[in-house]
Amino acid sequence: MxxxxxxxxxxxxxxxxxxxxxxxxxxxxxxxxxxxxxxxxxxxxxxxxxxxxxxxQAEPTPAPTAPATEDDLPEPEFPEVTQPPPPNPLSYISSAEKDTAPLTLRTLFPGKGMSIGDRSYDKAGTADTTDCAAPTQGGLGAVLDSNGCTRLLRATYLRGDVAVTVGVAVFDTKADADKARKQAKGNIAALSGHGVDTFCRPVACWRTSNAVGRYAYFTIAGPSDGTAASSDDGTQRAGRDAGRLAFNQLVQRGKDAATKAAQ
CATH class of the missing domain: 1.20.5 (Single alpha-helices involved in coiled-coils or other helix-helix interfaces)
Structure with a gap:
């Protein structure tokens, strides 16, 4: 145990x-x-x-930017466009080659009269001839023929007791018309008839001569009763007015041709 x-x-x-x-x-x-x-x-x-x-240490996040407005955007750039110079009307009436529009008594002396400023005249008669020397006096015919005049168109206007005849001589070139104007002596014969008695024959009257393009134009003005002109009877003004009519009509002819060419 x-x-x-x-x-x-x-x-x-x-x-x-x-x-x-x-x-x-x-x-x-x-x-x-x-x-x-x-x-x-x-x-x-x-x-x-x-x-x-x-x-x-992280980089700061940039704040969002607002989208650009139309004011912020740069202006668009376009190539510079150069317009051609407008045609010169006188160049179209300086030679027969370019001056091809019809030329008649009606287109050159239109209507029943003329108005220059506040003065109005009644148209009496017109005449057109290719014999440039025939309706002239004092040696102008020889000057026109020697420089190659091809036509002479005339018209007579009345204002009160004053009568004025304007004549337009046609040449092939501006140079011919300029020579005729510089050499001019005598004048065109006053165009009577159509209610106008003979005037400015053989008495003293106011005379003018000038040229534009291939045209030379002349005026003769005096009392419609055939007496001699004086300095205060309105004949000098009538001669200037008739010359202004011729100039205006011829330049307008050039303007019409230039406008047509530019279209």
């Missing part, structure tokens, strides 16, 4: 050792958990710190 009792294990001692081992395991587990938690906390702290550093 005594040996059996001695050979049995000391249960109390074994239990004490097991308890001690269990306590050590718990301490190890707790210690390991604390270390793991500490390590994890360190990693989180590093991550937070690094994230904080990254945020601090």
């Amino acid at each position: 005594g040996r059996a009792a001695r050979d049995e294990p000391d249960w109390d001692a074994l239990a004490a050792r097991n308890d001690a081992r269990a306590r050590r395991r718990r301490l190890l587990v707790i210690g390991g958990g604390v270390l793991a938690a500490a390590a994890l906390a360190g990693l989180v702290a590093v991550a937070i710190t690094r994230s904080s550093d990254d945020t601090t």
